[in-house]
Amino acid sequence: GCTSDQTSSSATGTKAKAGGTLVVARLSDATTLDPHFITDIPSANVVYEKVYETLVEPDKNMEPKPLLATEWKQIDNVTWEFKLRKGVKFQDGSPFNADAVKTNFDRVLDPKTASPQAGKFEMIKEVKVVDDSTVQFILKYPYAPLLSILMSNEGDIISPKSIKENSDKIGRNPVGTGPYVFKSWKSGEEIKIEKNKDYWGNKPKIDGVVFKVVPEDATRLAMIETGEAHVTDQVPVTEIDRIEASDTMDLYRTDGLAVEYLSFNTKKKPFNDVRVRQAIAHAIEVDSIIKGVYNDVGTKANSTMSPKVFGYDPNIKGYNYDINESKKLLKEAGIKDGLSFTLTTSDRKERINMAEVIQSQLKGIGINVKIQVLEYGAYIDAIAKGQHQVSIGGWGNATGDGDYNQFNLFDSKSQGAAGNSSFYSNPEVDKLIESARQEADSEKRKELYAQAQEIENKDVPYVPIRNYEHLAVTGSSVKGLWLNPASYLMLDDVTVK
Amino acid sequence: MALQLVDKKILLNVDHLKQYFPIKGGILGRTVNHVKAVDDISFHIYEGETLSIVGESGCGKSTTGRAILRLDEPTSGSIHFKEKDLLSLGKKEMRKIRKDLQVIFQDPFASLNPRQTIGQILGEALAIQNVVPKEERKARIEELLGHVGLRPEAMERYPHEFSGGQRQRVGIARALAVDPKLIICDEAVSALDVSIQAQVLNLLKSLQKKFSLTFLFISHDLGVVRHISDRVMVMYLGKIVEIADKKSIFENPQHPYTRALLSAIPVPNPVHQRERIILTGDVPSPINPPSGCRFHTRCPFAIDICKTKAPELKLSEQNHQVACHIIN
Amino acid sequence: MKKQFDETILEVKNLQTYFYTDEGISKAVNGISFKLKKGETLGIVGESGSGKSITSLSLLGLIPSPPGKITGGSILFKGEDLLAKTEKQMRSIRGNEISMIFQEPMTSLNPVYSAGEQIAEAIRLHQKLGKKEAWEKAVEMLRLVGIPSPEKRAKQEPHELSGGMRQRVMIAMALACHPEVLIADEPTTALDVTIQAQILELIKSLQKDLGTAVILITHDLGVVYETCDRVAVMYAGRIVEYTSAKELYNNPKHPYTIGLLNSLPRLDMDQDELTTIPGTVPSPFNMPKGCSFAPRCAHAKPMCHESVPDLLTLDKNTEVSCWMYTSQWETDHTIIEKVGIE
Amino acid sequence: MFLFIVRRIIQTIPVLLGVSLVVFLIMQMVPGDPATLLAGEGATKQTIEMIRHQLGLDRPVIIQYFDYVVHVLQGDFGESLRNNRPVLDEIMIRLPITIELALASIFITVVLGMLAGIISATKQYSAADITIMIVALLGISLPSFWFGLMLIYFFSVNLHIFPVAGWGTFKHMVLPALTLGAGGAAIVARMTRSSMLEVVRQDYMRTARAKGLKEHVIIYKHGLKNALIPVITVVGLQFGALLGGTVLTESVFAINGLGRLIVDAIRTRDLPMVQGGVLIASVIFVFMNLAVDILYRYFNKRVDLN
Amino acid sequence: MKTEIVLNNNEIKLEKKESQKLKRWKVFYKKFKKNKLALVGGYIVLFYILVAFLAPLISPKDPFAIDLMHKLQPPSLEHWMGTDDKGRDILSRIIYGSRLSISVGFVSVLFGAIFGITLGLIAGYYGKWVDTIIMRVVDILLAFPGILLALAIISALGPSLINVMVAVGIFSIPTFARIVRGSTLSVRKLEYIDAIRALGATDSTIIFKHIFPNILSPIIVQATLKLATAILSAAGLSYLGLGAQPPSPEWGAMLSSGRDYLFTAPHIALFPGIAISTLVLGFNIFGDGLRDALDPRMKK
Numbered sequence A: 001g002c003t004s005d006q007t008s009s010s011a012t013g014t015k016a017k018a019g020g021t022l023v024v025a026r027l028s029d030a031t032t033l034d035p036h037f038i039t040d041i042p043s044a045n046v047v048y049e050k051v052y053e054t055l056v057e058p059d060k061n062m063e064p065k066p067l068l069a070t071e072w073k074q075i076d077n078v079t080w081e082f083k084l085r086k087g088v089k090f091q092d093g094s095p096f097n098a099d100a101v102k103t104n105f106d107r108v109l110d111p112k113t114a115s116p117q118a119g120k121f122e123m124i125k126e127v128k129v130v131d132d133s134t135v136q137f138i139l140k141y142p143y144a145p146l147l148s149i150l151m152s153n154e155g156d157i158i159s160p161k162s163i164k165e166n167s168d169k170i171g172r173n174p175v176g177t178g179p180y181v182f183k184s185w186k187s188g189e190e191i192k193i194e195k196n197k198d199y200w201g202n203k204p205k206i207d208g209v210v211f212k213v214v215p216e217d218a219t220r221l222a223m224i225e226t227g228e229a230h231v232t233d234q235v236p237v238t239e240i241d242r243i244e245a246s247d248t249m250d251l252y253r254t255d256g257l258a259v260e261y262l263s264f265n266t267k268k269k270p271f272n273d274v275r276v277r278q279a280i281a282h283a284i285e286v287d288s289i290i291k292g293v294y295n296d297v298g299t300k301a302n303s304t305m306s307p308k309v310f311g312y313d314p315n316i317k318g319y320n321y322d323i324n325e326s327k328k329l330l331k332e333a334g335i336k337d338g339l340s341f342t343l344t345t346s347d348r349k350e351r352i353n354m355a356e357v358i359q360s361q362l363k364g365i366g367i368n369v370k371i372q373v374l375e376y377g378a379y380i381d382a383i384a385k386g387q388h389q390v391s392i393g394g395w396g397n398a399t400g401d402g403d404y405n406q407f408n409l410f411d412s413k414s415q416g417a418a419g420n421s422s423f424y425s426n427p428e429v430d431k432l433i434e435s436a437r438q439e440a441d442s443e444k445r446k447e448l449y450a451q452a453q454e455i456e457n458k459d460v461p462y463v464p465i466r467n468y469e470h471l472a473v474t475g476s477s478v479k480g481l482w483l484n485p486a487s488y489l490m491l492d493d494v495t496v497k
Numbered sequence B: 001m002a003l004q005l006v007d008k009k010i011l012l013n014v015d016h017l018k019q020y021f022p023i024k025g026g027i028l029g030r031t032v033n034h035v036k037a038v039d040d041i042s043f044h045i046y047e048g049e050t051l052s053i054v055g056e057s058g059c060g061k062s063t064t065g066r067a068i069l070r071l072d073e074p075t076s077g078s079i080h081f082k083e084k085d086l087l088s089l090g091k092k093e094m095r096k097i098r099k100d101l102q103v104i105f106q107d108p109f110a111s112l113n114p115r116q117t118i119g120q121i122l123g124e125a126l127a128i129q130n131v132v133p134k135e136e137r138k139a140r141i142e143e144l145l146g147h148v149g150l151r152p153e154a155m156e157r158y159p160h161e162f163s164g165g166q167r168q169r170v171g172i173a174r175a176l177a178v179d180p181k182l183i184i185c186d187e188a189v190s191a192l193d194v195s196i197q198a199q200v201l202n203l204l205k206s207l208q209k210k211f212s213l214t215f216l217f218i219s220h221d222l223g224v225v226r227h228i229s230d231r232v233m234v235m236y237l238g239k240i241v242e243i244a245d246k247k248s249i250f251e252n253p254q255h256p257y258t259r260a261l262l263s264a265i266p267v268p269n270p271v272h273q274r275e276r277i278i279l280t281g282d283v284p285s286p287i288n289p290p291s292g293c294r295f296h297t298r299c300p301f302a303i304d305i306c307k308t309k310a311p312e313l314k315l316s317e318q319n320h321q322v323a324c325h326i327i328n
Numbered sequence C: 001m002k003k004q005f006d007e008t009i010l011e012v013k014n015l016q017t018y019f020y021t022d023e024g025i026s027k028a029v030n031g032i033s034f035k036l037k038k039g040e041t042l043g044i045v046g047e048s049g050s051g052k053s054i055t056s057l058s059l060l061g062l063i064p065s066p067p068g069k070i071t072g073g074s075i076l077f078k079g080e081d082l083l084a085k086t087e088k089q090m091r092s093i094r095g096n097e098i099s100m101i102f103q104e105p106m107t108s109l110n111p112v113y114s115a116g117e118q119i120a121e122a123i124r125l126h127q128k129l130g131k132k133e134a135w136e137k138a139v140e141m142l143r144l145v146g147i148p149s150p151e152k153r154a155k156q157e158p159h160e161l162s163g164g165m166r167q168r169v170m171i172a173m174a175l176a177c178h179p180e181v182l183i184a185d186e187p188t189t190a191l192d193v194t195i196q197a198q199i200l201e202l203i204k205s206l207q208k209d210l211g212t213a214v215i216l217i218t219h220d221l222g223v224v225y226e227t228c229d230r231v232a233v234m235y236a237g238r239i240v241e242y243t244s245a246k247e248l249y250n251n252p253k254h255p256y257t258i259g260l261l262n263s264l265p266r267l268d269m270d271q272d273e274l275t276t277i278p279g280t281v282p283s284p285f286n287m288p289k290g291c292s293f294a295p296r297c298a299h300a301k302p303m304c305h306e307s308v309p310d311l312l313t314l315d316k317n318t319e320v321s322c323w324m325y326t327s328q329w330e331t332d333h334t335i336i337e338k339v340g341i342e
Numbered sequence D: 001m002f003l004f005i006v007r008r009i010i011q012t013i014p015v016l017l018g019v020s021l022v023v024f025l026i027m028q029m030v031p032g033d034p035a036t037l038l039a040g041e042g043a044t045k046q047t048i049e050m051i052r053h054q055l056g057l058d059r060p061v062i063i064q065y066f067d068y069v070v071h072v073l074q075g076d077f078g079e080s081l082r083n084n085r086p087v088l089d090e091i092m093i094r095l096p097i098t099i100e101l102a103l104a105s106i107f108i109t110v111v112l113g114m115l116a117g118i119i120s121a122t123k124q125y126s127a128a129d130i131t132i133m134i135v136a137l138l139g140i141s142l143p144s145f146w147f148g149l150m151l152i153y154f155f156s157v158n159l160h161i162f163p164v165a166g167w168g169t170f171k172h173m174v175l176p177a178l179t180l181g182a183g184g185a186a187i188v189a190r191m192t193r194s195s196m197l198e199v200v201r202q203d204y205m206r207t208a209r210a211k212g213l214k215e216h217v218i219i220y221k222h223g224l225k226n227a228l229i230p231v232i233t234v235v236g237l238q239f240g241a242l243l244g245g246t247v248l249t250e251s252v253f254a255i256n257g258l259g260r261l262i263v264d265a266i267r268t269r270d271l272p273m274v275q276g277g278v279l280i281a282s283v284i285f286v287f288m289n290l291a292v293d294i295l296y297r298y299f300n301k302r303v304d305l306n
Numbered sequence E: 001m002k003t004e005i006v007l008n009n010n011e012i013k014l015e016k017k018e019s020q021k022l023k024r025w026k027v028f029y030k031k032f033k034k035n036k037l038a039l040v041g042g043y044i045v046l047f048y049i050l051v052a053f054l055a056p057l058i059s060p061k062d063p064f065a066i067d068l069m070h071k072l073q074p075p076s077l078e079h080w081m082g083t084d085d086k087g088r089d090i091l092s093r094i095i096y097g098s099r100l101s102i103s104v105g106f107v108s109v110l111f112g113a114i115f116g117i118t119l120g121l122i123a124g125y126y127g128k129w130v131d132t133i134i135m136r137v138v139d140i141l142l143a144f145p146g147i148l149l150a151l152a153i154i155s156a157l158g159p160s161l162i163n164v165m166v167a168v169g170i171f172s173i174p175t176f177a178r179i180v181r182g183s184t185l186s187v188r189k190l191e192y193i194d195a196i197r198a199l200g201a202t203d204s205t206i207i208f209k210h211i212f213p214n215i216l217s218p219i220i221v222q223a224t225l226k227l228a229t230a231i232l233s234a235a236g237l238s239y240l241g242l243g244a245q246p247p248s249p250e251w252g253a254m255l256s257s258g259r260d261y262l263f264t265a266p267h268i269a270l271f272p273g274i275a276i277s278t279l280v281l282g283f284n285i286f287g288d289g290l291r292d293a294l295d296p297r298m299k300k
């Protein structure tokens, strides 16, 4: 259950020649560097807009910006045309052109490739080469958020030469057009990338980046303090006061795209009764969770969609903390002699803490909560199979588009593993999500999502708790680092003293 | 003890008994060799007599005793007790017949469970063979203690509160508890000081008379053996070298080994000093015993045939068998 | 075995060695005295626990301390009191002038060093020889104690040797520096009779060759008779009779000695029943007030339970600690005859 | 001796087969499916099914196991489900590191432990003895992750003597080895002490005294070598424990060792990796045991080779 | 008969039966008491056991009451050991946690001991192929890295204190099995076992009535030492997030939850750390003392 994957943003190189190597300490190693197989952030973070580039990249507000594509237009409902940047070469010397783009999308869509990301591009019928620097995407059906997918990590453009010559080795030898060249990977220990001297755009100011695996939180911070590492992007919220007080460390915070929530299994009694769900929503005092558990990192969520995501509706009220209302609802639902249930969570510290606080809050209205902490794999399994009663979860957003949120969390087709952990099913909502997908006019799309969120708010399959905020700590020698809302490290302007 | 030699009844008959202990070795831990602890011996014990086994350490005395009790399963041979072949009995039948076969061990410290009182030790013996009904057990235990010269209060006490000699008495009482016919005494007095040893020897003798017991008495102390036995069997390296009446053995030892053994004992009596035969070297290993007569490597009289042919146990005179090429 | 011994080499006077333990004070050696002359063999006999080993360890200053402590008396070795010597001085005596063979050949050798090394160690220490010479000497010693192919055996470790051979190694070690006194603490108890005969024969012949005085500790009266010149019989930490070996058998004095001889099953006669000494040795923590043998003694009179008799010199050769032989004792012939030897 | 070694190696085969079967069964019992985890969040059922098929996880369990065993017997440990790299390659990256770490901590264990133990034994009941024993006991009772973090903050962050994390140079080894070795050192110290006290009571020590040797010769020459025998056993067991018990220390010091590899593999349900890791760890353990036995025999000749 | 009279004057006067048992205890206690350190260990253990029993009576606060307004407070008169990251009273949690941590120790050791002892007894008594098979199985367990086994078991059964106990118990099986087998082998050689066999006792009588009681001392010693290890292992598992379920105040869980505050609020980790260390220390030196007191050779 953590959050999610990719978003975008791009690393357009800058001038200045400061040099030095940036050392990033992080929780886990990458699993593969082949974007068509990457499903986790630690992998994507190494290559996304660093070794590889996408056709379009997201800016700080997740708006698409040109990158490998200089301009684009929608020709009709199902046809998008992209003009490609000229004079760009892959790191292996092969030229970037329309063929390269086609080769990439053919690969990800080829069932033989068996890419786990194929589903995301399922709406693409074909990629057509118009001329050397023009491609057309022909869709099976109208799909408005196409750009948001193209600018996320799975839209990385891989060198067609490596696709043709050693398709199954890309995971270990990524070749793209980006500002950094893959150097080496010591499994489980570190990955090195180096400045691409022939980069078409602004070249990085640093010589390279080392991504080191350091599983222990306290150790990562200690490394920043001693200067052994420069950046870490997994920071325990409990340490922010100390970091802010420290003169060897700087804290970086940015709003994310993810939301954490409580998820009811609406297939199970008594959570199939909307009044019970509402009652619980009223009994949770979110503010104290955000302060007490999260140390004010992140903000109170009113919807399962974070404010940065396209389609977010600020008018949704959410549920206020109201014990009396809660009790009343429970009574109406016919629950007299108390309610007991198991709250399932993965083994992330903050989630466990949250569970404990919720447990103690619900005790106030006579609800007896048993906490079940499951190791991540088992947690995913339990949720996918719908074995839980109530769980704590979170949904990131790889693309920054509302569809990625709404479709996965609420659509009946997404029940279980695909994201709909509450097994929520409402034909009306399904229909709204479907229409929003196909609607080309963004204002109208927003309207459709607003309607959906309204219904979802009333049905409360999820109780939204917190909008994510990403933290990173840098040594004081590091300047110019930023994180995009999908939590990718953006290194365009980074310098290390 | 003048024994009527005429109508002696055989109580136990041991026939071609072999006890080989495997030695594991080789890559797969297979049996690569054997300790031939007892190698094809035959003898018998008459009812009511005391037969002693003497010989040096490791010659197979205890092994013989243990094989008879089936504490180790013999490799081959047969053991007939009162006409019954012990080795062919099933587990249950064997348990039953154990009532008639008892044992007293050497070490007074190791032969009693330190965590049981004397009463429990004896009571358990009675219970296992169900000798007397439960209500009568206490009385029986007191009686047994009386037989071995311990006071009834001893019941409540633990072995560590007794001296070695007293413990040995408890061991005897335990053996007596089930009214056995044959008692195997494996070095039953060897660990005791002379003054205590004498007490226990006297006790054994008087009990034998009282309950008409048969003893198989294992010892390396020839003085003790002479005192207690009717017949004596001398073993060397898993073989019987000589077996005869006590008198015959001690006054007319025939096998060179027996003679050496007897002469080696220091005797505090100038009249009885014999000429000492000092053997050279050590007892060979029972894993690879010498060919032919096993004693030939140390025998001062060995001739050629001794090295190649194993001598058989033959009657040399009445009630006196010897296994030696020179004698036979 | 008539030898002439003149020079006293070791004299023990009123030696007391006590153990201070939780259960109380154990008077393991409780005032014993004896003399050892050059070339003589003194036997010390007694039942288990009578203090034989502690006596010998006291002579070398090897009493485990705590809990043991020599609390009184003197040990004069060539006229000098060993108890007054420093630890350093004692070290130059141990293994050099007085050496010892222990009861257990199986455990008394260090399992991780070869036989030769262990012998050579003592030689190097006391005779200041080089490594090689010491080794050669060690091999020589092994040859002397009758170990076949000593060059090979010297290189073997204790576990590769049989019990008899180990005991020979111990003897070789003890004799390596030609000590003036050799203490052998039950050197054959753990061995078979035929091996015992070999070892005793060896000690006797070596003693003859080297002129060493020997203290032979044993509980086997037969061994004493055949090996020793003089004998001290110990009972509960005291010497109860101190006499020549022959005299001991022909004419034992102390009731304990008499009892001991009687309990021995004889090889030379048939007995229907053995004469026994009733009872057991008293606990060292719970010694009777008077003569410690009194509770088991058939002749004991009230005075025996009152106080301990001194060691009384009966004739030139015999000393005995028994009230019977004092003037205070109103002789009662009937009793003596009854227990007297047949 | 040679036969003994060969026999022992042959005996390990059934043990290893048993280990692999246990691993396999446990991993079947564990809920959670590698395909789901691989697919990432939001994957559709079809995607997951496709991955399952790709990995061969849709075959019957028995077939999967047999297939595995057959491959392993041919020296093929398979590929990681997670990143498709050959399991053996991944292990070989970690193995040297793990072994280095284990050796470094065993070194600390042995040196610290024996020194402390000998001092303690020769000065029984002295202040030094009691202090050493209390420190040793504390060493056993400190949770290693706690101790490790404390060391980092004291020696790295505050004093800047040693680097915080990583592996490679001597300086990198000190703190982890200390963390890992401390507990062992404490055990070895106690073992050395009691073994030494035991040896002091032996008859041959009395023999040595009777020879007139100096006390320190008696203790160090005649005593120590014998006292080492049980210590070796403990050190061997400790080494075995190190291989499995390094996970926490590896995490704290960011060491890329076998322990973490296996734990990560379990967490991602990467069966071939778990199998391979555990098997290799077991092999090392078994060989360690063998080495201990050989040493044991070297020091203790009395043990017969059966 | 001579001998019968003989013993009378020699026999010590018999005390009553109770006092005999008492005497054995006294001897044991006397020996044990000699070892001052061991006595301290015993008292520590006793102290914690008392705390565990009396938890509801002596705990000053509700150990589960979350009070986010007063989180991370340093020790004060109100909260002697301060409050944790959710404002709960650490002292009260440690008091209640003693129940869990001590039960983890006891239950897992009991679990390991029961299986280990049974296996060891059977292997040691029957020998031959039974022994071979059992000991190979034990080898497998031993060769299996302990923490991985735990990890796997807990992943399979779901994390809970009970499963931690099972896991920790399982990896203490080999130690018990080996020790018991060794002791069984040596006790089996003793003559009283042969004597009772010669009387016709069944195998189970011999094993459980005669062998088992006589190998108790090494088992007890091993058990006390293992108790210590078990508590530490459970703490290690908590650190990996596999231990007790929140909000239970198991010490290992408390300690590992405190590691985020090692610098901002060190007392959160410190106090459970001290509790674990002292209890483990207590068990260890108690076990050592037991060993010395039960060892007949250690007369001192």
Ligand SMILES: Nc1ncnc2c1ncn2[C@@H]1O[C@H](COP(=O)(O)OP(=O)(O)OP(=O)(O)O)[C@@H](O)[C@H]1O
Binding pocket: B021, B022, B035, B036, B037, B038, B055, B056, B057, B058, B059, B060, B061, B062, B063, B064, B220, B286
């Ligand atoms: N269980 C066994 N396994 C292997 N070898 C054995 C076993 N029991 C006895 N032996 C060997 O068998 C031989 C005979 O042993 P046994 O105990 O019968 O001798 P013994 O004559 O009783 O000697 P002792 O006088 O020392 O008691 C010895 O070499 C011994 O090592």
Ligand SMILES: Nc1ncnc2c1ncn2[C@@H]1O[C@H](COP(=O)(O)OP(=O)(O)OP(=O)(O)O)[C@@H](O)[C@H]1O
Binding pocket: C019, C021, C026, C027, C028, C046, C047, C048, C049, C050, C051, C052, C053, C054, C055, C064, C067, C068, C219, C284
């Ligand atoms: N370390 C010790 N601590 C306490 N008491 C001891 C110690 N060593 C010996 N004793 C006691 O000293 C007494 C004499 O013991 P010693 O070893 O001299 O007997 P022994 O005559 O050599 O007997 P054995 O024939 O059994 O060797 C015994 O009562 C014994 O209990």
Ligand SMILES: [Mg+2]
Binding pocket: B061, B062, B063, B186, B187
């Ligand atoms: Mg025997």
Ligand SMILES: [Mg+2]
Binding pocket: C052, C053, C054, C103, C185, C186
């Ligand atoms: Mg002695």
